[in-house]
Amino acid sequence: MKAIILVNPYACTEQEAYQPRRIAEELGFLGVEVQILKNAWQGDIGGGFQVPACDFAVCLDKDKYFPRMLEAHGIRLFNCARAVELCDDKLLTMIALEGKVPMPETIPAPLCYKNGSEVENEFPAERLGYPLVVKECYGSLGKQVYLARDREELFSLQKKLCLRPHLYQKFIAESAGRDLRVIAVGGEPIAAMRRINEGDFRSNLALGGRGEKAEIDGEIRTLCRVITDALGLDYCGIDLLFGREGYLVCEVNSNAFFGGIERVTHVNVARIYAEYMLRTVTST
Ligand SMILES: Nc1ncnc2c1ncn2[C@@H]1O[C@H](COP(=O)(O)OP(=O)(O)O)[C@@H](O)[C@H]1O
Ligand SMILES: [Mg+2]
Structure with a gap:
């Protein structure tokens, strides 16, 4: 059996290196031949795509494009691209x-196309009560999760995040x-x-x-x-x-x-x- 492990090309911390190393080790103990590959730069779309020789792929990255290309060529991915998305x-x-x-009660923020668009005066998210949690849809390690303690903080977060997908959520005290x-x-x-x-x-x-x-x-x-x-x-x-x-x-x-x-x-x-x-x- 052959497997590839996909990692983000920018991954450089020990924490990021640990995961592929340990999975490669354990697959190796089970007799699987493993190659760790960057989850990018592996083939051009429309310019010929060389499918890596493998029985399955382990995706340790959230970048969906190369995984989608592999799946289109019948490679089984752990996790599959749809689940990651x-x-x-x-x-x-x-x-x-x-x-x-x-789940906590959650309200999606409307998509905003123009930076500096007028903040609405009636803010529907206020019905969740203060404090309330504001989260970017894409984020990790707690870094894109915020608390708005009053209307002023809510408006300033709304302003800051308006061009990025985000949500408003009941704070579970x-x-x-x-x-x-x-x-x-x-x-x-x-x-x-x-x-x-x-x-x-x-x-x-x-x-x-x-x-x-x-x-x-x-x-x-x-x-x-x-x-x-x-x-x-x-x-x-x-x-x-x-x-x-x-x-x-x-x-x-x-x-x-x-x-x-x-x-x-x-x-x-x-x-x-x-x-x-x-x-x-x-x-x-
Ligand atoms: N609605 C909430 N009420 C109370 N605490 C929350 C709420 N949402 C998130 N948190 C706290 O913030 C942390 C980070 O939020 P989470 O949605 O898991 O984002 P991330 O992807 O950054 O980990 C959670 O682990 C939890 O401790
Ligand atoms: Mg979390």
Whole structure:
């Protein structure tokens, strides 16, 4: 068996290098010949596309173009390009999950074509109450997630973000600075970690949150199954908020880093994912 692992050409941190290295190692232990490739520059559209010789590809990047080209040539991708696209855009994720899982009340921002367009006086997002969460649809590590404490902050965020897709969301106060990160492989939760940040409402490890091993219960199992099926995922990291009546799905990461959760839970995520991929390609 031969596999390629696609990585972003600009990836340069140790955290970014860890994921492909570990998956390559684990696939190697299972007898798979692995090549790590940049997820770009691999062939021109309309100028001849040389399909890499492989039985499957592991996509560790959110860039969809080369993965789409591979899929058009029949290569099985983990995760498939559609699933990555749905997760990359927080609103598309929520729309795909609407009616299937509990989520915080969310209002999409209208598309704005001109910079400096007049801010509306009646702002429908205000019905969510203050403070309210403002998020860019594309973002990670908590960096594109903001809190508007009053109308002034809301308007200044709206101004700043108007040309970028974004959303307004009910602030789940019970969950401020706390959430649950779950890694699911093939719809099964394999590791869970509570993330706690005393200094910020965003619990991301990248923003100073710390992780603690958490138990996996039946509610988590059901959510993982439903989310995985709805989005067509093989692998994901799901962020759950602690709502008054149970978990609320915050977001789904198709390309979740697993180094941090491995350290906290001692689960070998890379091995479980490698075994799953091999099982899947050999059974189809
Ligand atoms: N509606 C919300 N209410 C309370 N906290 C939230 C809400 N949305 C996000 N957060 C906090 O912010 C963090 C980052 O938000 P998230 O949507 O996961 O974006 P990112 O992709 O940047 O991780 C979450 O892990 C959670 O701690
Ligand atoms: Mg998150």
